Amino acid sequence: MNARDEQPLSGETALISAHGLKKSYGRTEALRGASLDLHVGEILAVTGTSGSGKSTLLHCLAGIVRPDEGVVDYGGEQLDRSAEARLSELRRHDFGVVFQFGQLIPELSALDNVALPLLLSGIRRGPANQRAGEWLERFGVRGQADLRPGEMSGGRSQRVALARALVTEPKAVFADEPTGALDSLAGEQVMTALVHTARESSTAVLLITHDAQIAAYADREVGLRDGVVHSGSPDDVGQEAARHEG
Ligand code: ADP
Numbered sequence: 215m216n217a218r219d220e221q222p223l224s225g226e227t228a229l230i231s232a233h234g235l236k237k238s239y240g241r242t243e244a245l246r247g248a249s250l251d252l253h254v255g256e257i258l259a260v261t262g263t264s265g266s267g268k269s270t271l272l273h274c275l276a277g278i279v280r281p282d283e284g285v286v287d288y289g290g291e292q293l294d295r296s297a298e299a300r301l302s303e304l305r306r307h308d309f310g311v312v313f314q315f316g317q318l319i320p321e322l323s324a325l326d327n328v329a330l331p332l333l334l335s336g337i338r339r340g341p342a343n344q345r346a347g348e349w350l351e352r353f354g355v356r357g358q359a360d361l362r363p364g365e366m367s368g369g370r371s372q373r374v375a376l377a378r379a380l381v382t383e384p385k386a387v388f389a390d391e392p393t394g395a396l397d398s399l400a401g402e403q404v405m406t407a408l409v410h411t412a413r414e415s416s417t418a419v420l421l422i423t424h425d426a427q428i429a430a431y432a433d434r435e436v437g438l439r440d441g442v443v444h445s446g447s448p449d450d451v452g453q454e455a456a457r458h459e460g
């Protein structure tokens with residue numbers, strides 16, 4: 215019996231449900247019929263080799279990239295058909311994103327970076343700064359509030375990026391290899407902070423990672439291979455393939 219068999223099957227409500235996603239870039243088929251549910255409040259790891267379509271899948275679920283075919287359902291709304299204005303509203307209010315590195319604005323302090331999404335959604339400077347400070351605190355980087363990204367370690371700057379993704383209290387956070395550029399200690403600190411905060415606020419996390427140790431923080435793991443989702447880790451995918459071939 216492995217860890218996944220122990221997951222409770224009840225109470226799994228899909229927050230975002232993607233079905234049959236296809237996406238090509240020229241002649242490259244990045245997604246070839248990928249289906250995936252992200253449940254309310256769960257931490258879901260998506261693993262797979264480089265080029266298997268992980269980032270493209272994340273972008274489709276987050277309404278950043280429109281699939282060529284297939285459906286992305288978010289509470290009855292079909293994101294694959296939503297207008298750009300609606301998608302950017304969702305990205306501001308309902309979804310947070312974190313990438314491997316470099317997504318903070320280099321000219322702004324940590325505090326201003328975290329306050330920015332709040333200012334963009336119409337919250338005034340005073341309360342926005344207040345809340346940004348609280349989120350820096352939750353990620354253990356309040357002491358870095360006045361520093362710019364270039365003046366911080368990679369691990370701290372990723373924790374600021376997480377604070378920025380979560381400050382609007384989104385329903386889902388999409389994290390594309392958020393620890394990919396960090397050493398293992400910093401990676402662990404970032405993951406611990408993310409998992410703790412996501413659980414506290416029942417935020418769903420779609421976490422892309424290469425790293426089995428990082429995937430172990432998730433409630434559930436799926437593997438992506440050649441643009442198709444397989445349940446279980448890449449090892450299980452290998453066994454599945456072997457069964458088909460044998
Ligand atoms: P992963 O994140 O698993 O490495 P990606 O989703 O980034 O995979 O890419 C899947 C495939 O699509 C790769 O072959 C990649 O080169 C290609 N691809 C992704 N984005 C683009 C793009 N904007 N233009 C052209 N090809 C792309």
Ligand code: MG
Pocket residue numbers: 268269270390
């Ligand atoms: Mg990628």
